[in-house]
Amino acid sequence: MLRHLILAFCLPILPTLSVAAPTRLPAGVSHVVSVEGIEEYRLANGLQVLLVPDASKPTTTVNMTYRVGSHQENYGETGMAHLLEHLLFKGTPTHPNVWAEFTKRGLRANGSTWLDRTNYFASFSSDDANLKWYLGWQADAMINSNIAKRDLDTEMTVVRNEMEMGENSPGRILFEKGLAAMYQWHNYGKSTIGARSDVENVDIERLQKFYRTYYQPDNATLIVAGRFDASQTLGWIAQSFGKIAKPKRELPRLYTLDPVQDGERNVTLRRVGGVPMAYAMYHVPPGGHPDFAAMNVLDVIMADSPSGRLHKQLVDTQLAAAVFAFSQELSDPGFSVYGVQLAPGQDIEKAQQQMLKTLESVSTQPITEEELRRARTKWEKDWQLAFSDPERVGVALSEAIAAGDWRLFFLTRDRVRALKLEQVQQVAAAYLVPSNRTLATYMPTDKPQRAPAPQRVDLAAMLKDYRGDPAATTAEAFDATPANIEARTRRFTLKSGLQAALLPKGTRGAAVTAQLNLRLGSEQSLKGQAIVAQMVAAMLDKGTATLSRQQVQDRLDELQAEVTVHGSATGATVLMRTRKEHLPAVLALVGDMLRTPSFPADAFEEVRRQSLSELESERKDPDAIVNQELDRRFNPYPADDVRHVLTFDEQASAMQQLTPEQLRAFHRRFYGGGQAQFAAVGDMDVAQVRQALDAAFGSWVAAEPHQRVPRPFIAVQPQRLSFVTPDRQNAYLRLSLALPVQELQPDHAALTLANYLLGQGGNSRLWLRVRETEGLSYDVRANVAFNPWEPNSLWTATAIFAPQNRAKVENAVREEISRALKDGFTAAELEQGRQGLLSFRRLSRAQDRNLAASLAENLYLGRDFKVSQQLDEALGRVSLAEVNAALRKYIKPESLVIGVAGDFKD
Structure with a gap:
């Protein structure tokens, strides 16, 4: 409450203290310390006592402070400390009418609650009887207060009225709103008087537990100040409070702190x-x-x-x-x-x-x-x-x-x-x-605008007779084995050259997922075109020759379709998800988007601004910095080569120089369906889909033919790169190694399983050490990006962590790699990992989006799902010796390229 906020202190001219400290102490009372006339004592049960004698005024003030306030309240308990303050004055079995006693004895008494404490105080003309009585009541109230439901029911409305009174003070409410904005997690951001809903619905048992936890002698300080006999008063304190047992409970440990505020x-x-x-x-x-x-x-x-x-x-x-x-x-x-x-x-x-x-x-x-x-x-x-x-x-x-x-x-x-x-x-x-x-x-404000008052919904009553859509059907039980996938898949090629693979199967809601991959240009024709290619893909959903950007979006909504386009320097991928009855129309719309994009100037500027903004964010991002710098070392190609990894500056410069006409020229030259692959998985009519594909892409051929860009193996010198990224509290570590390995070569299965045991599975060496045992990282993993064309694959291990743990994380990763190479994996690890990896592969095939992507990629590679079955079988029979041999053959710690970035203080 605001009346408790301002307590100004300034330097003293000390008062004359006329009463000496007791020389003989009551049993169970010990003297602790004396500071400037204030004597601290401690009872055996933990009660702290401060005596502040001052005979210059004929008054005595007693203050009981409990170290509990809104700081100690839990969820749903806001206002509980303050409500308890009120209920303490409702009395005990032996002190049933506290306020009447105060009035009869001439005590000016009250209580107050604040963030870290609740205190009860009374001032009165010096009088031994009143002092002894008040001390007795405080001791009784500490452990015997009624805290009864009947009192709660009446006092809750009093507290609510106090809350309403406070609501009339704009200054007080503004203070509450300001604290709530200041503190994100700490209870200092919660008003001491509490939320109205918490005060109105407080549970009496929770309130009683709160009282029993905090209203104990070891959590309290009794202060007696003014005119009184110190020896006599200490005796009364020992007599009234000393009989209270020392509590056996442990006080809850509070540890929440807000981070440093990082903006207005x-x-x-x-x-x-x-x-x-x-x-x-x-x-x-x-x-x-x-x-x-x-x-x-x-x-x-x-x-x-x-x-x-x-x-x-x-x-x-x-x-x-x-x-x-x-x-x-x-x-x-x-x-x-x-x-x-x-x-x-x-x-x-x-x-x-x-x-x-x-x-x-x-x-x-x-x-x-x-x-x-x-x-x-x-x-x-x-x-x-x-x-x-x-x-x-x-x-x-x-x-x-x-x-x-x-x-x-x-x-x-x-x-x-x-x-x-x-x-x-x-x-x-x-x-x-x-x-x-x-x-x-x-x-x-004369007429403030308010949103509707918050209210709960009686869902049980609302849904009592609800039965749902009677037309909804149960999805087909589809067994996603390679053999079943292969048996159900229908493949064909359009006259343009577009390859298609359709896997019809029943799905919930007649859903269907599709993917279209466009392959663009060649190593020579794509020189210097990387940013142009990415920008073209980003603009494909921004309008066509016949439809505005808004009309494209409205049409997608009408078709209950989700369409996203991703692009790289050498291709574009269109992901689609819709319902069975809408798939032909979605393909027609996608065909229009891909074949006749309008590249409107306003959308072009919007996408460019967004891209430049994202680039600016990445300049300070540990992950982006490390990945860019390491990728550049594994792709040491000239600046105009499509395989060159552009720096942030190179990307920004190229983006700033782009024009819509460059996008149109690129599209006219490179886009076409002659080297495209389409796959769809889900509920569909195969004949209708084939007809829609032929109408949309059947005659669409690019002016510039596609030829795959080769990526031969290049040996990279080992090195360690470190980057400081100020004010980024999550650091990033990456270790990479170029492997002279091609996918599906004889030891492909052994290396796949070795990597899984080292750092890919939830029971892998890196995971168990770095995350589970040492708790240093939320995410640590290893992966092999197998190249299906050339013996040039990339092994990578990554971890995120707090910057101060850099040495621990890097050492742990290195040690686990070295231990795996030296000792090898165990038979138990192998069997557990084998089952985990095969289960993971089965799960992946059960996801329609993954299945569509695999079908499309297999078309480009000239494969079918028999390859997946062969890999499963190879994983099932690979031996422990083969797994350990593959790890030792390819993972060379001395050849690692390491990058690390974070807010490192050293």
Whole structure:
């Protein structure tokens, strides 16, 4: 609650302490420490006791602080700490009418709840009977409070009314909205009073458990301040609290912290009434951190009246009516709030701009010695006023207790006294920065617009008689074995040369998946055309000679179709998914897209901007940097060669020089269906699909013939590359090795299984070591990209990890590779891996998209699924000796090319 937010402390002139500490202690009580007249004691059950004697005023104040607030609440429990504060005053079996007793005894008593603590306090004219009674009630309330359902039912509505009262304060609600925007995970972002739904529906058993967990002597500090007899009071404390058993439960360990904020956040509140206001809120260290003292002084430097910078820049210039500031001392990283309130007619945008400029210009307008001296003097005065008043000192100590230790009350004072100008300057420059800021703005609005109120749906009632679509059919049970796939597949070739493979089978919803691969040009004809080719593919769905871009999209929606186009320097792939009855029409539309693209100028500029934006992101991405640099080493071709791996700069330059006419010229020259492969899997009429293919592509032949671009084996020198990518918290490691291996050669199966055991399966060596045992990576794997044409395949192992774990990850990967080479795999590993790999291959064949891709690729390679069956059989019979031999034959650690990138600090 806002009344608890601002607790200003400043340096002391210590009061006269007239009562000595007890020399003889009650049984079970031990003395801990004495600081400036405050004596700390500890009971055997863990209760901390602070005695702050001061005979100068005829009053006594007792404060009981529990280290529990909204910080400790779980999901669905927001507001529970505050609700419990209310229920404690509902009494115990032996103290049933607490408020009546307060009134009868003349006690000014209450409680408060905040982020890290709940406290109960009472002040009264010094009176032994009242002190003894209040101590007895506190001890009774600690473990015997009713916390009953009947009390919850009535008090919940009281708390709800308190919540409604707070809703009338735009400043309070703006503060809540600002904290919610500041904190992504930590409970400091949750309002202490809680969510209305949580307060209204709180479970009494959860509330009782919360009470039993936190309302225990080892989680509490009792403070007695003012005029009292220390020995007698300590005896009463031992008598009333000492009989409470030491709890056996362990307090929950809280560990959630928000990461460093990495950009400005803004939140706007619009309601009826009030005046505009704005809060600039910054994350600051915990109350115990040395920098926190400087934040307290900065609050005064910025917002004091009339000397504060904000006052001078906003109030004196009539940009605002008032300014304020406070920093909250908390156990975890807290916050500083700088606020500005406007008068009617003042401009909120101008006030905001000036406030932020003033706060965040310390680097160019340094703090002066005069500002520090004045702020320190004022802070010391306020601290002294709090410490010298026995009715305030208990509450002041409560904040320090909640922050971690009551002695912080004094330590912060000492730190303020010792502050140097350069310290204050450094702290201001570190924390008062835009990326650490949340700006919360209140805008009064006569007629605010609201979305409908949130509400739940009674699905049980809604779906009681629901039966679904009666026309829905059960899908065919299809056995995705190579033999069955081969038996069901229909292949043919169009007169243009387009090859097709159709696999009709029943599917849920009559779905069908298809893939069309276009093969373009040759090594010579594609020189310098890589970016043009990619851009052409990206533009194919942006409109045709007869249809606009929007019309293409509308037609796809009408046909319940999903069509995506991917392109590379040597080809384009069109992926399609639709229903049986729409497939012929989808093929007609795709034919129109591929044969008569319009390449509109506005879409061209949009795609180019998007491509340049993606390139700019990749420049700082660890994965993209490493992959590009390693791929360049395995493809050392001239800059105009289609196999050349373009740098980021080369890609950007080529993209910026492109014109729509270049795309049209490329399309006229290279696009055609003569060297294309089409495959479809799912519910279809084969005759209709063949007819649609012939109509769309039957006579379409490219002007430039296709000839596969060769990729012969090239030996690459071993090397290690390291790149620093600032502010990227996920690092990337890649190890690669060129293998003189061609797919389907005799030891293909052995090498495939060896790689699976090393780093591809969920039980692989790399996975078990790097992820499961050491917990260093979310994803670590190895793969062999087999070349079906030439003996030039690529083995690669990759891992992602936190940058500080670079050495551990790299060492673990190297050690596991070396261990596998030295010791080999075991028979148990082989059998488990064999079954896993064969199961994975069966699963892959059961996915229609994978099946369509394989059918299309097999057409180009001149294969059928008998090859897949042969590989399964070879995997089933390969021996342990063959697997270990294949690993040792091809994986050479001394020949690795290694790349690593991340935010490395060394």
